[in-house]
Amino acid sequence: xxxxxxxIGGGIAGIQAxxxxxxxxFHVFLVEKxxxxxxxxxxxxxxxxxxxxxxxxxxxxxxxxxxxxDIELLTYSEVIDVKRNGSSFRAIVRKKPRYVDITxxxxxxxxxxxCRLRGRIADTFNAGMGxxxxxxxPFPQAxxxxxxxxxxxxxxVTRGVCGKTQVCKEACKAEAIDFSQKEExxxxxxxxxxxxxxxxxxxxxxxxxxxxxxxxxxxTSLQFERLSSASGPTAGKILLNGKEPEEIAFVQCVGSRDxxxxxxxxxxxxxxVTAKHAHxxxxxxxxxxxxxxxxxxxxxxxxxxxxxxxxxAEGVRYQRGYxxxxxxxxxxxxxxxxxxxxxKPTETSADMVVLGIGLVPRPETNQVAGLLGLENxxxxxxxxxxxxxxxxxxxxxxxxxxGCVQGPKDIPDTVAHAKAAAAATIVRLRxxxxxxxxxxTDVRVLTT
Amino acid sequence: xxxxxxxxxxxGLTACIQCGKCTGGCPVSPKSALNPRALVYQMLRGEGFxxxxxxxxxxxxxxxxxxxxxxxxxxxVDLIIGLRGQWIESGKIPTTLRAPLTATLNQGNPxxxxxxxxxxxxxxxxxxxxxxxADVAMFVCCENAYDPRVQPMPRALVxxxxxxxxxxxxLGLEEQCCGSxxxxxxESGLYEYLRDDNLDKFRQxxxxxxxxxxxxxxxxFKNEYAGAGFTVEHYTQMLARLIAEGKIKFSKxxxxxxxYQDPCFLGKxxxxxxxxxxxxxxxxxxxxxxxxxSRERSVCCEGGGGRMWLEGxxxxxxxxxxxxxxxxxxxxxxxATACPFCFLTLSDAVIATGHENDLRVMDILQIANEAL
Ligand code: SF4
Ligand code: SF4
Numbered sequence: 037x038x039x040x041x042x043x044i045g046g047g048i049a050g051i052q053a054x055x056x057x058x059x060x061x062f063h064v065f066l067v068e069k070x071x072x073x074x075x076x077x078x079x080x081x082x083x084x085x086x087x088x089x090x091x092x093x094x095x096x097x098x099x100x101x102x103x104x105x106d107i108e109l110l111t112y113s114e115v116i117d118v119k120r121n122g123s124s125f126r127a128i129v130r131k132k133p134r135y136v137d138i139t140x141x142x143x144x145x146x147x148x149x150x151c152r153l154r155g156r157i158a159d160t161f162n163a164g165m166g167x168x169x170x171x172x173x174p175f176p177q178a179x180x181x182x183x184x185x186x187x188x189x190x191x192x193v194t195r196g197v198c199g200k201t202q203v204c205k206e207a208c209k210a211e212a213i214d215f216s217q218k219e220e221x222x223x224x225x226x227x228x229x230x231x232x233x234x235x236x237x238x239x240x241x242x243x244x245x246x247x248x249x250x251x252x253x254x255x256t257s258l259q260f261e262r263l264s265s266a267s268g269p270t271a272g273k274i275l276l277n278g279k280e281p282e283e284i285a286f287v288q289c290v291g292s293r294d295x296x297x298x299x300x301x302x303x304x305x306x307x308x309v310t311a312k313h314a315h316x317x318x319x320x321x322x323x324x325x326x327x328x329x330x331x332x333x334x335x336x337x338x339x340x341x342x343x344x345x346x347x348x349a350e351g352v353r354y355q356r357g358y359x360x361x362x363x364x365x366x367x368x369x370x371x372x373x374x375x376x377x378x379x380k381p382t383e384t385s386a387d388m389v390v391l392g393i394g395l396v397p398r399p400e401t402n403q404v405a406g407l408l409g410l411e412n413x414x415x416x417x418x419x420x421x422x423x424x425x426x427x428x429x430x431x432x433x434x435x436x437x438x439g440c441v442q443g444p445k446d447i448p449d450t451v452a453h454a455k456a457a458a459a460a461t462i463v464r465l466r467x468x469x470x471x472x473x474x475x476x477t478d479v480r481v482l483t484t
Numbered sequence: 485x486x487x488x489x490x491x492x493x494x495x496g497l498t499a500c501i502q503c504g505k506c507t508g509g510c511p512v513s514p515k516s517a518l519n520p521r522a523l524v525y526q527m528l529r530g531e532g533f534x535x536x537x538x539x540x541x542x543x544x545x546x547x548x549x550x551x552x553x554x555x556x557x558x559x560x561v562d563l564i565i566g567l568r569g570q571w572i573e574s575g576k577i578p579t580t581l582r583a584p585l586t587a588t589l590n591q592g593n594p595x596x597x598x599x600x601x602x603x604x605x606x607x608x609x610x611x612x613x614x615x616x617x618a619d620v621a622m623f624v625c626c627e628n629a630y631d632p633r634v635q636p637m638p639r640a641l642v643x644x645x646x647x648x649x650x651x652x653x654x655l656g657l658e659e660q661c662c663g664s665x666x667x668x669x670x671e672s673g674l675y676e677y678l679r680d681d682n683l684d685k686f687r688q689x690x691x692x693x694x695x696x697x698x699x700x701x702x703x704x705f706k707n708e709y710a711g712a713g714f715t716v717e718h719y720t721q722m723l724a725r726l727i728a729e730g731k732i733k734f735s736k737x738x739x740x741x742x743x744y745q746d747p748c749f750l751g752k753x754x755x756x757x758x759x760x761x762x763x764x765x766x767x768x769x770x771x772x773x774x775x776x777x778s779r780e781r782s783v784c785c786e787g788g789g790g791r792m793w794l795e796g797x798x799x800x801x802x803x804x805x806x807x808x809x810x811x812x813x814x815x816x817x818x819x820a821t822a823c824p825f826c827f828l829t830l831s832d833a834v835i836a837t838g839h840e841n842d843l844r845v846m847d848i849l850q851i852a853n854e855a856l
Contacts, residue, residue: 360508
């Protein structure tokens with residue numbers, strides 16, 4: 037019986053679960069489909085309500101993963117098949133070719149500087165704001181800090197030739213670039229699986245009345261994170277086309293609690309994300325007029341209500357009423373809503389509108405469910421075995437859920453959920469480990 | 485007093501979270517006391533709701549933006565129609581509505597014109613009756629049939645269908661009002677009579693496929709005539725297809741800039757945004773530009789929901805006038821639309837704003853026909 041666990045997904049949930057399981061003395065395979073672990077949390081600037089820098093609390097854990105003797109990291113890899121083998125599982129993992137030998141790559145970045153497509157490819161890590169090359173590391177704190185060729189963009193991969201000479205190859209002193217790499221299939225055996233594949237941000241273009249994709253100054257909350265982040269495309273300045281907005285409108289519940297999108301649930305994080313963004317906007321542009329359009333503010337967590345109070349005291353105006361339409365007048369955007377507290381339709385001008393997008397299941401969620409034999413809840417996330425008593429277990433023995441794959445969560449709840457999934461995994465691995473018993477202690481009677 | 489509890493149940497109003505998305509998107513709420521969210525709330529509160537002095541209920545254009553954007557599936561527009569129904573039932577019918585409603589019952593049209601004159605629009609065209617056997621029934625909106633300003637549209641459609649060698653006919657004098665706006669005025673009894681009578685006539689004529697000149701007729705047939713048993717298209721859908729199949733070819737050029745008003749009943753309510761644009765773009769020489777507020781963000785012309793016969797509580801502000809200004813901003817010389825109501829409201833607005841020489845309102849049918 038193998039004393040190994042397989043964790044699918046290397047965001048904060050998968051990272052935390054892997055670390056706890058490995059710290060308990062069991063071996064972990066951590067599979068991440070992107071070139072680096074870190075997930076959505078790595079894209080965030082500050083975290084609410086304490087305003088800790090997200091990277092500062094995440095990066096040490098990413099480094100811990102890479103250094104842990106009991107964690108085997110399989111990045112840029114996907115689980116493509118899982119078979120039950122008695123009480124354990126055999127999983128086949130596809131390791132996609134990076135076209136970079138990670139044993140040689142030093143992460144110096146000379147290749148990306150030389151790449152003919154440098155500065156030409158929409159940077160997904162920066163939520164489409166800012167450009168990168170066809171060979172890239174998603175962000176400077178990536179683990180592993182190794183370059184990867186984007187096979188959908190690289191001219192050599194897509195067309196077979198790239199100019200007269202391969203400039204990236206020439207630039208790489210370590211001779212790490214290797215276009216002959218092929219995908220590799222490996223098999224791992226594990227007695228437990230933790231699914232931690234996370235969520236996707238809601239696609240704001242599905243709410244056409246809000247003008248996302250029409251107006252460059254209508255952006256999503258994820259894009260605001262990148263603008264606000266010191267490592268983002270504007271080095272932390274709130275700028276659009278090089279200009280500071282003077283009037284900023286935040287729109288709540290975009291793609292959540294909404295039958296028109298089929299997402300009936302509350303995404304749980306957006307109220308506080310918006311409160312945080314409103315705070316950051318005020319902090320960075322003191323004179324800015326900041327308005328938050330909401331229907332109900334859900335500030336239910338530890339320190340959340342207090343943060344909501346603080347943001348209003350900082351001069352952020354909360355106007356009750358969903359935004360119904362965004363259009364342009366002159367060089368300003370117009371945000372149309374009803375101020376439901378006075379019962380009057382309003383037009384609010386804005387230089388920037390930030391859409392508080394909800395959390396939705398990733399398309400891969402159903403693939404993972406199919407591989408593992410799991411079920412969806414009605415909201416499309418994966419179903420836990422019991423909504424109260426078994427929040428990390430699933431209908432399949434030995435398979436556990438961690439984080440937003442089970443439903444929207446903020447970071448503290450994700451970490452707690454991941455730790456619970458790790459505990460459940462450890463219990464199972466422990467029960468199957470019969471070759472040693474821990475020394476028990478007995479009650480010693482002190483009074484006579 | 486209104487039985488609010490019954491309305492809450494009938495329209496599922498308990499789903500409402502009072503978010504205001506409906507009122508925030510309502511095109512008339514900024515110029516009227518009409519507030520769909522507040523109406524829903526007043527039903528939920530249930531403390532005696534009186535229709536007296538709620539004239540704003542007649543301001544609603546039934547564009548349906550409120551219901552389409554509601555995150556909870558509440559259709560405030562249906563509540564408004566329900567409240568109008570109670571108003572009508574109480575017998576206090578707004579004076580300007582009396583003649584159209586009576587004429588619709590007696591003459592089959594709200595324009596208060598004789599039934600025998602229904603086919604005058606087709607004088608000299610020799611359009612056959614669909615009962616003689618035809619692939620497609622062409623249904624002509626009452627406005628198009630009787631109002632000389634919009635009679636050229638069905639004539640143009642006849643021309644275009646003949647050019648494409650489509651086998652079609654009309655219902656002749658059997659054709660009558662589709663009932664769409666009658667239903668929206670709250671006259672549900674008359675609407676149901678028209679619907680049943682029309683369905684009988686359609687069945688007798690053996691109609692399988694229908695094309696309409698107005699999005700309002702198309703919408704009511706497609707979405708509200710239960711068990712219609714035939715397929716219905718708006719003419720923009722049919723033209724776009726005939727053009728794509730090469731069955732309609734344009735020989736004339738139209739060197740001009742054209743923008744387009746999305747009729748609410750075609751665009752927002754039925755998601756038909758691309759076909760009208762495809763027709764316009766296929767016309768040689770046309771440079772097509774959209775207004776900033778277009779497609780899902782288009783603005784109602786204020787012609788729907790019976791507003792053709794009701795001035796509303798505030799006629800100082802007219803959305804059609806704003807629309808003309810927005811069309812001019814694009815640099816367009818032609819403001820195209822695909823609905824007789826839009827055509828009429830926008831044409832009036834061009835005159836009211838003094839832009840007769842700068843902007844020409846045209847139905848897509850006219851544009852396509854001129855380019856044949
Ligand atoms: S949009 Fe729907 S839920 Fe919101 S106030 Fe209007 S009716 Fe109620
Ligand atoms: S149907 Fe249109 S005009 Fe009527 S209340 Fe709804 S949004 Fe307003």
